[in-house]
Amino acid sequence: MASRARGWLAIAAIVAAGLVLALLLQERYHHRVLTLVFLWAAMGLAWNIISGYAGQISFGHQVFFGIGAYVTVLLVVKTGLTPWLGMLVAIAVAVLAAILIGVPTFRLAGIYFGLATLAYPLIFRIVMDWLGYQEVAIPMIRDRPGWFMQFSEPRAFDLLALGVLAATLVLSRAIETSRLGYRLRAVKENEQAAEAMGVDAFRAKMAAYVLSAAPAAVVGAVYIHAILFIVTPDAVFGLLVISQTLVVSLVGGIGTLWGPLIGAAVMVPVSEVLDSTLGDRLPGIQGVVYGAALMLIMLYAPEGLYWRVHEVLRARGARGAGATEPIVAPATAPAVVSTPSGTVLLEVRDVWKAFIGLQALSEVSFDVREHEILGVIGPNGAGKTTLFNILNGFLIPDRGSVRFRGAEVTGLRPSALCRRGVGRTFQVVRTFPRLSVLENVMVGAFVGERTVSRARTVALGALAQVGLTQRADALPGGLTTLELRLMELARCLATAPQLALLDEPLAGLSTDGVDVMIGMIRRVRDGGVTVVIIEHTMQALLRLADRLVVLDQGRRLAEGAPGDVTRNPAVIEAYLGKRWLARMAAPTC
Amino acid sequence: MVVAELIQYVATGLLVGGVYALMSIGLALIFGVMRVVNFAQGDFMMLGMYLTFFYAMAGVDPLLGALLTIPPFFALGWVVHRGLLARVTGGGDPQRQMDAQLILTLGLSLVITNAATMILTPTPRGIRTAYATQAFALGPILLNQARSYAFAMALVLAAGVYVFLTRTDVGRALRASADDPEAASYQGIDVRAMHGLAFGVGIALVAAAGGLLATYYPIEPSVAGNFIVLMFVAVVLGGLGSIPGAFVGGLVIGLVQSLTLLVLPFQLQNTGVFIVFLLVLYLRPQGLFGRRARTV
Numbered sequence: 001m002a003s004r005a006r007g008w009l010a011i012a013a014i015v016a017a018g019l020v021l022a023l024l025l026q027e028r029y030h031h032r033v034l035t036l037v038f039l040w041a042a043m044g045l046a047w048n049i050i051s052g053y054a055g056q057i058s059f060g061h062q063v064f065f066g067i068g069a070y071v072t073v074l075l076v077v078k079t080g081l082t083p084w085l086g087m088l089v090a091i092a093v094a095v096l097a098a099i100l101i102g103v104p105t106f107r108l109a110g111i112y113f114g115l116a117t118l119a120y121p122l123i124f125r126i127v128m129d130w131l132g133y134q135e136v137a138i139p140m141i142r143d144r145p146g147w148f149m150q151f152s153e154p155r156a157f158d159l160l161a162l163g164v165l166a167a168t169l170v171l172s173r174a175i176e177t178s179r180l181g182y183r184l185r186a187v188k189e190n191e192q193a194a195e196a197m198g199v200d201a202f203r204a205k206m207a208a209y210v211l212s213a214a215p216a217a218v219v220g221a222v223y224i225h226a227i228l229f230i231v232t233p234d235a236v237f238g239l240l241v242i243s244q245t246l247v248v249s250l251v252g253g254i255g256t257l258w259g260p261l262i263g264a265a266v267m268v269p270v271s272e273v274l275d276s277t278l279g280d281r282l283p284g285i286q287g288v289v290y291g292a293a294l295m296l297i298m299l300y301a302p303e304g305l306y307w308r309v310h311e312v313l314r315a316r317g318a319r320g321a322g323a324t325e326p327i328v329a330p331a332t333a334p335a336v337v338s339t340p341s342g343t344v345l346l347e348v349r350d351v352w353k354a355f356i357g358l359q360a361l362s363e364v365s366f367d368v369r370e371h372e373i374l375g376v377i378g379p380n381g382a383g384k385t386t387l388f389n390i391l392n393g394f395l396i397p398d399r400g401s402v403r404f405r406g407a408e409v410t411g412l413r414p415s416a417l418c419r420r421g422v423g424r425t426f427q428v429v430r431t432f433p434r435l436s437v438l439e440n441v442m443v444g445a446f447v448g449e450r451t452v453s454r455a456r457t458v459a460l461g462a463l464a465q466v467g468l469t470q471r472a473d474a475l476p477g478g479l480t481t482l483e484l485r486l487m488e489l490a491r492c493l494a495t496a497p498q499l500a501l502l503d504e505p506l507a508g509l510s511t512d513g514v515d516v517m518i519g520m521i522r523r524v525r526d527g528g529v530t531v532v533i534i535e536h537t538m539q540a541l542l543r544l545a546d547r548l549v550v551l552d553q554g555r556r557l558a559e560g561a562p563g564d565v566t567r568n569p570a571v572i573e574a575y576l577g578k579r580w581l582a583r584m585a586a587p588t589c
Numbered sequence: 590m591v592v593a594e595l596i597q598y599v600a601t602g603l604l605v606g607g608v609y610a611l612m613s614i615g616l617a618l619i620f621g622v623m624r625v626v627n628f629a630q631g632d633f634m635m636l637g638m639y640l641t642f643f644y645a646m647a648g649v650d651p652l653l654g655a656l657l658t659i660p661p662f663f664a665l666g667w668v669v670h671r672g673l674l675a676r677v678t679g680g681g682d683p684q685r686q687m688d689a690q691l692i693l694t695l696g697l698s699l700v701i702t703n704a705a706t707m708i709l710t711p712t713p714r715g716i717r718t719a720y721a722t723q724a725f726a727l728g729p730i731l732l733n734q735a736r737s738y739a740f741a742m743a744l745v746l747a748a749g750v751y752v753f754l755t756r757t758d759v760g761r762a763l764r765a766s767a768d769d770p771e772a773a774s775y776q777g778i779d780v781r782a783m784h785g786l787a788f789g790v791g792i793a794l795v796a797a798a799g800g801l802l803a804t805y806y807p808i809e810p811s812v813a814g815n816f817i818v819l820m821f822v823a824v825v826l827g828g829l830g831s832i833p834g835a836f837v838g839g840l841v842i843g844l845v846q847s848l849t850l851l852v853l854p855f856q857l858q859n860t861g862v863f864i865v866f867l868l869v870l871y872l873r874p875q876g877l878f879g880r881r882a883r884t885v
Contacts, residue, residue: 057688104867104871105870107871107874108870108874111626111691111829112825112829112870112874115626115821115825115870116866116870118818118821119818119863119866119867122818122859122863123860126856126857126859126860126863127857127860130854130856239814243695246695250692282707283706283707284702284703284704284705284706284810285703286703287700287703287706288699288703288704288707290696290699291697291698291699291700291701291703292696292700293696294692294693294695294696294699295673295693295697295700298677298689298692298696299673299676299693302677302685302689
C-alpha cells in the first residue's frame, strides 16, 4: 500500500518540478526545449503502453501522432473548429484507427507484428501526399489566439505539454496498478501461460493498443501547435518521429513509466543543444546523436537507464537476505474432505487429432468424475500433452467433443475455458519470469477478482496453501524445481478451478519433493477440486490416483482402478514390452 | 496493343525486380542466420551506391564498380558484426539478444543516414552512362539497357550465392548455424564466425545491388528509406529467412510496382506494394517459401 501512494506522490512531484521549471526559465529557446521534453516523454509513455507493458513492439506508432496532427489542423483549416475540441475528434479517430489496425495485425506475433506496423504510417504518408496535403499550415487567428492554441507566451505551451505529460503519466500509472497492467505483463512474459490463466491475450493487447493510441494523437496535435505550425506527411508520419519515440523509451527503459521520462529528460536537451550549436554546419547531427545513443544503450545497458539503476539497488538490497527454510506441506487439514462422487464433470468423446504426418490422438473417450484424481498415463509420445492441450483449449480436435459441466466447450479459447473453471499447469513450468512469485499467482487470481488488493489476498491464500508464503517476493528464476512446481500449482488454484489439469507435476522432483507434491495434490482434491494428472511413471500415480486412463500411441488402452489397470496385459506390454509379459507369465522362483 | 502494353509493364517490373531481389537476398541471409532484422540494410545499399559513384568518377564502369563494392563491404559487414552486433549479449537470453541487435541496427541506420547527409551533402548525384538512356527493342517491347544489364548481373550474383550456400562446406555450415545454432556448435562450427560471415555477405550483396541501382537511380543519403521497406516486403513475402523466397519476393515487388501503375496514379505506386505486404502478413505470415514453427 505504501509503495502505491509513493508512486502517485512521485508523479505529483514530477509535475510540480515541471511547473517550477516552466515558471523559472526565461529564454524562449529554453521553453521550447522544455516543451519538447514533456511532449517526447508523453509520446514515449504512449508507445510504452503497447510496447513496454504489453511487449508488442510497434515500429509504426507515429501513425497516431500523425492522425492527431492532421485531424486537428485540417479541422481548423476546413471548419474553423478549435484544436481544443479538434483533439477530442483526433482521439476518436486514433482510437478507431487503432481498432481497425489492431484487429487484423494482432493475429501476428513478435517480429511479424512489428514489421506489419511499419507499413501503416507509410501508407498514410503516401495517401496524404496524394490527397494534396503535402503542406498544411495552421491559419493565423489573431483575435482569439488562446481559443486556437496560438499562444505568444511560450510558458503556455510548457503548461499545455506538461498537462499532456501529467495525463499520460496518470494513465500509465493507472494501467500499471490495475488488473489490465498485470495481464499485459503476463502476456508479454508468456502469452500461452497467460491464456491458460484466463487472460484473453487478444483483448488485453487491443485494450493496450487503444489506450496507447489516444495519448499519441494528443501529443501529435499539441506538437503541431507548439513546435511545427505546418504539418507535412514526412514530419508526422516519418521515421524520425518513431526514432525519437524509441530513443527516449529505450534509453530510459521500457515497461515502466519512469523510463520514457528519464529518456526524454536526458536525450531531448542533448540533441537540441547539439542541433542549435552545430545544426547549421552539420544538418544531420540530431539523427547521429539519436542513433549513437541507441547503439550505446544497446551495447552497455540494453535494459535502459532506469532498469540498470534498479538492478544495482536491488542487488544491494538482496545481499542481506538469508537462506530460506525447506518446504513442508502444511499439516492443517481442510475442514471438509471431498470424496469422488458419481457426477461426471468432464466428458471426452471420440477425440481425434493429427499433426502433419502424425496421428496424435485417435477416438479417445473417457469421463472425469467430480472430486476424483484421475491419472492419465502412457509412455512418451502417447499423446498425453496433446490431450491436455485439447482439454484446455490450446488445440482444437479434428473430430470429437469435450463437454464440461454438461456444456460443449470444444474450440473455446484457453482463457475462456479457464474462466469456466479449467486450470492447468505445464510439463515444463511456464513462469512469468520478471514477475515475482506473488505476482505470478495474482495473474491467476484476476480470473475471479477485479481489484489488485483482492487478487493479492487470494494469491497470498493460494501461496499459503502450497507453503510458499516465504518466497512471495522472489523472482521465479531463483526458485528450486519443487518451488516452481508449487508456484504453478498455486497460480492454477488462484483461478479457483473446478478442474485442475496437472501436466507431469512430479517430473524432476527428488523423492522428498515427490512426497510433498503428492500430499499437496491430495489436499487440493480434498479441498473440492477435481484433478486430472499426467504422469509417465506408474509408481507415483498408483499412490495418488483414484482411477487411471492409459494412453498408448494416441489410443485409450485401458481405463479403471489402478490395481486393475496394472494387471492389464496390454498395459504391461506397452510399458515393458512383450518379453516382460512372457516373463511375468512364467512362474517366478 | 493492350497485350503489348501489358508485356511491357511486366518486363519493366521484372527488370527492376531483379535488383530488388538481389538486395533482398542479403537481408534474408542475415535474418536467416542471425534472426535479426537489419534495419541498416538500406543504408549499406546507399553507401554501395556512393562507392560505385566514386569508382565511376575514377573512370570505372559502374557495372564493374558494383562488383568491386563486394570485397570492401564484405569486410565492413564483418567488422560491424564483430565490433557491434556480436557485443550485444542480451544477458544470455537469445530473444533479448536479438531484440537488442535489432534496435542496434536501427541506431546504426540513423547514424549512417545522417552522417552521410553531413559528409556527402543531401544533393542527389547520378552516374552518366551511355546505356542508361538506351533500350533494347524486342519487337514493340523496349528494355532499358542499364536495367537489363543490372538485371543480368543481379541474376548471376544471386545464382552465385545459391551455389555457395548449397555446394560448399562453408555454405552448408552457414545453413546449419541458421537451422540450429546449438547443434551446429556441437558439430564444431564456430557459430559466431558464421554470423560474421552472413552479415558480411549480406552487406556485400546489398552494396552490389546498390551499385547496380546507381546506373539508373539518383544517389542521395536518404535513398535508403525508399528501399528498406521494399526489401522487408520482399523478404516477408518470400518467408522470413528464405533465400529463394526473398529472390522471388523481390521480383514480385518489382512486378507489383509496375502493374500498380496500370490502375493507380504514379504517387500511389507503393501503396500496391504495401497492400500486398499486409495481405501476405495476414493470410500467410510464414511467406511463400517459409516454414511455420509450431508454438504449442
